Amino acid sequence: EAGVAQSPRYKIIEKRQSVAFWCNPISGHATLYWYQQILGQGPKLLIQFQNNGVVDDSQLPKDRFSAERLKGVDSTLKIQPAKLEDSAVYLCASSFGDSGGAFFGQGTRLTVV
């Protein structure tokens, strides 16, 4: 079974530029999560989708971050404009929306200079 796919793996941009990350969840998983993991910290939930609807985006900095999940499958997370403090690993995860746990991709490491 294919896992959660993310791209790109690494991205370096200058502050005030924009960037987008892509995620393809495990087939059949209705729930999709985007987490931000700053170096030395645990993952922080940015946004959670159930199919193509947003379940929780309470910690998403909406003035600069946006995310969408078209057709309830793939998702993109965008940052515009980026700040230095956005340097982190962005993890995508998916699940059946039950107690089975979330399954993570390898992440995208973003460096803002």
Add this chain to the structure above:
Amino acid sequence: AQSVTQLDSQVPVFEEAPVELRCNYSSSVSVYLFWYVQYPNQGLQLLLKYLSGSTLVKGINGFEAEFNKSQTSFHLRKPSVHISDTAEYFCAVTTTSGTYKYIFGTGTRLKVLA
């Protein structure tokens, strides 16, 4: 709201020695508990989970964890560690009903020494 506390940021241990990584949680409602492992430059991999029933749960790679409701703890243990267990370990919690939002602790870096 739920929260997870992992008090030990780093745990060094010699190879073949036992190890315990501590996790405490806070929640006003019933929760499910999870342990994940993260190797360098990788995503998180599910080690084990507690949903209900026996408070001692076994996971992959010889790890086990014990749920203690009275102490709101879910400590991870392994009787004999290997060099390959060197990684970051995260405890996570989600409620038993609702949206299954996973809340993570800050992680414990396990370093196995030869």
